[in-house]
Amino acid sequence: MSFLDRIAACNNADMADYVGLHGFGRRIGWVRRDRLELLARHDGAFRREGVGIALAESEPARAETAVDRALADLAEAGHIEAWRGERYRVAERYGGPTLMTIERAAAPFLGVRSWGVHMTGYVRRPNGGFDLWIAERAHDKPTYPGELDNTVAGGQPAELGLQENLVKECGEEAAIPPALAARAQAVGTISYRHALPAGLKPDEMFCFDLELPEDFTPEAADGEVHAFMRLPAEEVIEIVRETDRFKFNCALVLIDFFIRRGLIAPDAEPDYAEICSGLRRG
Template sequence: MSLLERVKACHFWQPENYRPFIINNEVHGHITHDLATRLKDFTSVFDVSSQSVALSTKLTTFENRTSEVESVIKALVKDGIIPRWRDEEYAVTNSWHLPPLFKMDRGASGHFGIRSYGVHVNGLVHTRDGLKIWIGKRALSKPNAPGELDHIVAGGQPYGLTIMENLIKEAEEEANIPRAIAATAKATGMVTYRCERPDGLKNDHLYTYDLYLDESFTPQNMDGEVEEFYLWPIEKVIDRITNTDDFKYNVSLVLIHFLIREGYLTPDDDTYSDLIKGMHRQDIA
């Protein structure tokens, strides 16, 4: 599979299979027709039509939106319609820099197709042999992408933390990176995509960071979510992205973003312009 095919895989979804999820006359997600039909049972929370699912206009505060939607999600989890309750809250907002309309359990975010946020960190090491990157292998017990390759640090953005606070927390939990070192991570932009995945419609904005680590540092997982770490030359990373399915789908996107930024891919590459375009989703709604 080519790098461009990796990028395209992050942008595949079929809009005809969904209805827009509307809050205050603005689209905030997309819901499958099957789930929309089930939401008709909750008339005090959702206004469901053949064209859309709208949060009831009677819910006007952060608190009552959160409470009422939570009760619906718990009922859907109990009935097995949403597989699990994650006990981690995501902010529901179309911009991280705007106050959220309410908060929602992470386990439901993909089923409502809301915009989710996260941080992905390239763990980089300058060596005498050239640039190397720390790669983590996800634990086989992970419900999503078990055993696939990942960044040294990556995670969804929970409600109530700043981006940097979350990065520092994830760095400590996933790789035992001291706070003072994690705080030196440099923001390098973001990638955005919307694609159909087993856990729902992923409508993600990932903030990307570079973190340069000393050659003497070895990451150690603290939360049981990483099976093993590898320190690979950049050439090996490129080969594995291009020729295997080993990397988690969105990790490939962030790594390609890094390759573009750092000049490992250039305008002379046939797919260069398409790869750059693929760093962000193209649809607006």
């Protein structure tokens, strides 16, 4: 196995299986071909447009209301699971204008790009190396139970800024105080196109690093984490490279950390250039 295997697992979508979802004069998502007729039945919200599908309303508030109604009906019929009651932005890019908002659980169903924050907490060893705080997801979590995560991660709600959301997630997931969480440094993004039964995730994650004190131990605060483990970076590298224990996108966040910290060297890793480009395929 290799780092490229982790990147391929994250970028597993065959885009021939999807058609564009259009609205407001632009493409806003990707819908699986086998769901076109299902969406078209909700003609107050969606309409067929050539080989693809589009929003039936062009005015944002009316479009949002109609889509909300259709998505609620689809969820009641069992087509959308794990309803969150959390709003996600629909936008062409993170800094672009919000076109509308939708229920978080429906974002993959419509192939709408989502954003999130992923934070890698590390401790600097006296010899110059790193230990990483790794989270094991709760075993009763509805998504990816028991898999390994970055120290803190969370989706990006419509109403919060990135740093604000990160501080919130740090407190909720790992009991990291706000003053300490605010020291996290933004270090870039990863992006991918991941197909899963719910639909398509053409997502972009904002990555942060946080150097944690030697005497600080994260604590599972909200029940989403089973336990935290402090592991040498060398051991985490082996887990990422040789197993699929990490949640698909968390593996890419860690590969990015390894590269930035010089833990994967271009002379020692023949796939170095392909790994670097693969972190931003989305």
